[in-house]
Every structure is written in C-alpha cells, then in structure tokens.
Amino acid sequence: MKHLSKLLVAIFLVAGFSSVEAQDKNNPWQFGFGVNAVDAFPTNNLLMDNARKGKWFDEYFNASNHWNILPAISTLNVSKYVGDGFSFGVRGSLNKIENMGDAKVDDLTYYGLDGEIKYNLNELFGMKVFDPYLQVGGGYSWIDDLGAGTLNGGLGFNLWFTENLGLNFQTSYKHSFEDRLVPHFQHLAGLVIKFGGNDTDGDGIYDKDDACPEVAGLPQFNGCPDSDGDGIEDSKDACPNEAGPAEFNGCPDSDGDGIADKDDACPTVAGKRELNGCPDKDNDGIADKDDACPEVAGPKENKGCPWPDRDGDGVLDKDDACPEVKGTVANKGCPEVTQEVQDTLNEYAKTILFDTGKSTIKAQSATVLDQIVGVLNEYSNSKFTIEGHTDSTGSLATNNRLSQERADAVRVYLVDKGISPDRLTAKGFGPSNPIASNKNAKGRALNRRVEINLVKE
Known part of the structure; x- marks a missing residue:
C-alpha cells in the first residue's frame, strides 16, 4: 500500500x-x-x-x-x-x-x-x-x-x-x-x-472560435471581416470592397435599376434588364449606347435609325430599287413604264435609220438614240427588248439576218452609252410582223422599223 x-x-x-x-x-x-x-x-x-x-x-x-x-x-x-x-x-x-x-x-x-x-x-x-x-x-x-x-x-x-x-x-x-x-x-x-488564449489577428476573438483567425473580423461573423461594412461578411459578399444590399449579394446598384453594378453594362444610368441595365429612350429594343438614332425608333439592321425614303415615294430606301427616283410600290419604288412612255420610245425607235441593205446606223440617228438612252435611264430597273423588222422584199433568210443584225446594232449603241446589257435583249423578226401592206412603197417603209418594248415580268 x-x-x-x-x-x-x-x-x-x-x-x-x-x-x-x-x-x-x-x-x-x-x-x-x-x-x-x-x-x-x-x-x-x-x-x-x-x-x-x-x-x-x-x-x-x-x-x-x-x-x-x-x-x-x-x-x-x-x-x-x-x-x-x-x-x-x-x-x-x-x-x-x-x-x-x-x-x-x-x-x-x-x-x-x-x-x-x-x-x-x-x-x-x-x-x-x-x-x-x-x-x-x-x-x-x-x-x-x-x-x-x-x-x-x-x-x-x-x-x-x-x-x-x-x-x-x-x-x-x-x-x-x-x-x-x-x-x-x-x-x-x-x-x-x-x-493564455491565442488571438492571432487581434480582433478580440480567440483563434479557437475565430473562423478567420489570421484576418481581423467581427463577432457576429465569427471573427471574419466585412470590409465594406454592408453587413455581409466578405466570404459571402460578391463585392467585398463595395457596400451593397443583401438582395444583390453585397454588390451596389448605383443607378437603382435593380441590376447590380457588376452585371450592369450601364451602371450609372437606369436601364432595362433585357438590355443588361442600359436605357432605350425610343423603345426600339436597341440600347442607347448602341443606337445611332437613340431618340427615334429604328430597326437593328439600320443601327436603330428609321429607314429613309429619299424620293418620298412611300418605298423605304432599303426596299427601293430606285431610291433617288420616285416610283410606285408595285414597281419596287421605281417609276413604271406607262403606255405613253412605251409609245414615245417607239416613236423615237422608228426614226432610226440604217444604210440600205446593211445594219450600219446612219450618223443622223445619233440624236434620237441619245433621246432613247435618256428615257431608259429614267426607268433603270426596267428591261426592254429591241426588235428588228423588215419588209418582205428579198429572201426570208436575208430579211431575218438583217433584222437581227439591226436589232443587235441598236443594242450595242445603247450599251455603249451606259445602259446595262442585262436590261436589253435584241431579236430579229424579219418580215413576220408587218404593220402595213408590203404591196406598196409606203407600207414597206413602215414595215422596215425598230421597236423597243418593255419586258413585262
């Protein structure tokens, strides 16, 4: 014991x-x-x-x-x-x-x-x-x-x-x-x-109970800091250095539009959520910062500006094939070739003169051809057929060839004057479409002609 x-x-x-x-x-x-x-x-x-x-x-x-x-x-x-x-x-x-x-x-x-x-x-x-x-x-x-x-x-x-x-x-x-x-x-x-207790960060909370023992913090956060003083500890604060409400995880919303600054493309100006916090004054769905015309609604394709109609014909330039010439909606904003215009073209065309038996255009026809160019330029989206016709004198083969060559000659002249070749076709009909009798000189003179007719689409 x-x-x-x-x-x-x-x-x-x-x-x-x-x-x-x-x-x-x-x-x-x-x-x-x-x-x-x-x-x-x-x-x-x-x-x-x-x-x-x-x-x-x-x-x-x-x-x-x-x-x-x-x-x-x-x-x-x-x-x-x-x-x-x-x-x-x-x-x-x-x-x-x-x-x-x-x-x-x-x-x-x-x-x-x-x-x-x-x-x-x-x-x-x-x-x-x-x-x-x-x-x-x-x-x-x-x-x-x-x-x-x-x-x-x-x-x-x-x-x-x-x-x-x-x-x-x-x-x-x-x-x-x-x-x-x-x-x-x-x-x-x-x-x-x-x-003898340890308080490494000196915040008055002993290391054992301090969730952040090496960084000074607050008792309500178990010793962890709240750097921006917004009542949300840094570890749970999406913006620990900027004060913000709990609804935005501690991030500020400077413009009060309900979108935290960190997610707001325009943090200083109130805007729309669907535009990442940016304003849209004209409500065209394009943020003002990206809108070339922020005061007037317009499509995105035109950078927020309304499409112009320079010729005032009711067809917007984007859809207007002739944006600088007044036309009709039915003709895509271009002027329509009326019967009167058609008649004028053919009045000009029938005065085109060729050397006898040839497709060579006589010099004195230059004036009328230039008048035809002027008319065609007014209807820049219209297409035309240049038709060559002869009387019945001579062989059919010769007349067919000659009518085609004369139609081609007129087409070449017009193209050389700036008319798009895509707008013009040339066809010879020979003596097949007379407009007068081939039994007398007057009738045969009328049948030897060139016509310029609108291609209807």
Whole structure:
C-alpha cells in the first residue's frame, strides 16, 4: 500500500505538469489563490488519541468547531485545459491544525502538494457564469513531519465575473493510505484567473472560435471581416470592397435599376434588364449606347435609325430599287413604264435609220438614240427588248439576218452609252410582223422599223 500511494502521487503530479497536444486555445491556463480549510471530523475514521470522529458528512459545515483555517493566502494552484472538458493541474497548500475532529491539538503545520484532473460539467450543460466541475487526483500531505500519499476526489465550481476572472469554491476528500496521516476533507475558496488564449489577428476573438483567425473580423461573423461594412461578411459578399444590399449579394446598384453594378453594362444610368441595365429612350429594343438614332425608333439592321425614303415615294430606301427616283410600290419604288412612255420610245425607235441593205446606223440617228438612252435611264430597273423588222422584199433568210443584225446594232449603241446589257435583249423578226401592206412603197417603209418594248415580268 505504501508503494501504491507513492505511485499514485507520481502519476498525478506528472499528469498535472504534462503538455497535451490537442489543446483548447481559449485561455487554456488557469491560476488561482485563496484560503483552504482542513476538516478531519466527518470522515468516518478513527482519529489520533481517540479524538471523537463523525460519520460520513456529520457536521459537515461546522466550521467553528472542526475547520482549520489559516487567515492568509494559503493555497495556490495552476492548471491547464487539455480538451474535451478535461484540465490537469497542481495545487500547493499550507495550514495550521488546531482541531483534530472535536479535539483541540497544539498548532501543527499542514502542507499539501496535489495533482488534479478536473472534468468541466459545462461540456454537458453549457452554462457560462456558473461553471461546475468534478475533480480527482492524488498527492502528498504532511502534518508536521508525518506525511503520506493521498487519493483525492471532490467537486467544485467557478463563478465568473468576466471571461477571465472569477471565484472558485472546491471541496475534496483526501484519503490516506497510511495510518500516520488521517483522512480529511479540504475546502478551498479563492480567486481564479484564466489566461493564455491565442488571438492571432487581434480582433478580440480567440483563434479557437475565430473562423478567420489570421484576418481581423467581427463577432457576429465569427471573427471574419466585412470590409465594406454592408453587413455581409466578405466570404459571402460578391463585392467585398463595395457596400451593397443583401438582395444583390453585397454588390451596389448605383443607378437603382435593380441590376447590380457588376452585371450592369450601364451602371450609372437606369436601364432595362433585357438590355443588361442600359436605357432605350425610343423603345426600339436597341440600347442607347448602341443606337445611332437613340431618340427615334429604328430597326437593328439600320443601327436603330428609321429607314429613309429619299424620293418620298412611300418605298423605304432599303426596299427601293430606285431610291433617288420616285416610283410606285408595285414597281419596287421605281417609276413604271406607262403606255405613253412605251409609245414615245417607239416613236423615237422608228426614226432610226440604217444604210440600205446593211445594219450600219446612219450618223443622223445619233440624236434620237441619245433621246432613247435618256428615257431608259429614267426607268433603270426596267428591261426592254429591241426588235428588228423588215419588209418582205428579198429572201426570208436575208430579211431575218438583217433584222437581227439591226436589232443587235441598236443594242450595242445603247450599251455603249451606259445602259446595262442585262436590261436589253435584241431579236430579229424579219418580215413576220408587218404593220402595213408590203404591196406598196409606203407600207414597206413602215414595215422596215425598230421597236423597243418593255419586258413585262
């Protein structure tokens, strides 16, 4: 038993000073000092010199008759929290023994050195001010020069005034394994101070409880920052350096159009969501910044401007085949060739003269041909057929060839004067389409002719 007591003392003292890896960083150290009271009466043990003893917990609070109290700081302790509610520590105490049970004794000196393991019951109950715990341990105590090992157990509580300062009350039963030291209760009361917590970023929130331990933050965000002060912590803020409402994940909406600046193509001017926050004054579906005519509605194909109608014929230039000449809708904005125009062309055409029996145009016909060019230019999208005709004099083959060559000659002349070749076709009909009798000279003269007729599509 003697060796067992020494072994227990060694175990608890080493445990009290040892460093455990998994530690709670919030003020893991606790230092306390105060007074202690030693009471050997309510322990159900025979006391020295047959002094009367009590049964378990008899007259437990009879301080005036049984407690031994030294009116000075008589106990010191230090402990370290190691996690999961457990703390290891050591305590030293001294006292003067005047009451041994109900017997008076000469002043005897009492010393105690104990190791303690405490379990904090707040791990179960979660209270803050009232902080109860269970305690077991072992140590060595002396009364004068008689000492022995003890196995200790008890309970206590702290009352915290602040996070770091409080009052401590504890009672422990110390059982001796040797007859020379009586079992006894030791009661403790004093001040306790917690310290040693880490706060790397200096924001007043210990690293253990700080979700952002290396960046100063705010308590409401578990130590994480809110750089722009908009009430949204940076990690959840889409714009951490610009204040904005929660509805936009912390981003501002400078123009108040309901679109966050970061998603707004025009952040300083209220606009439409479908145009990425840009305005559209003329409501043509084109943002003003991309609209060449922001005050007047127009199609996207024309950069937001209305299509012009320069000739005022009711056909927009984009659809007008003759944008600078007034025409009709039916003729794609170009003027229509009326019967009067058709008659005029043929009045001109029938005066075109050729050398006899040849396709060579006589020089004096240049004037009338130029007049024909002028008419054709007025109807620039119309197509025409140049028809050659002869009288019936001579062979049919010769007349057919000659009528074709004369029609081709007129076409070449007109093309040379700038008329698009795509607009003109030439065909010889020979004597097949007379307009007068070939039995007299007058009729044959009328039949030898050129006609220019509109191609109707």
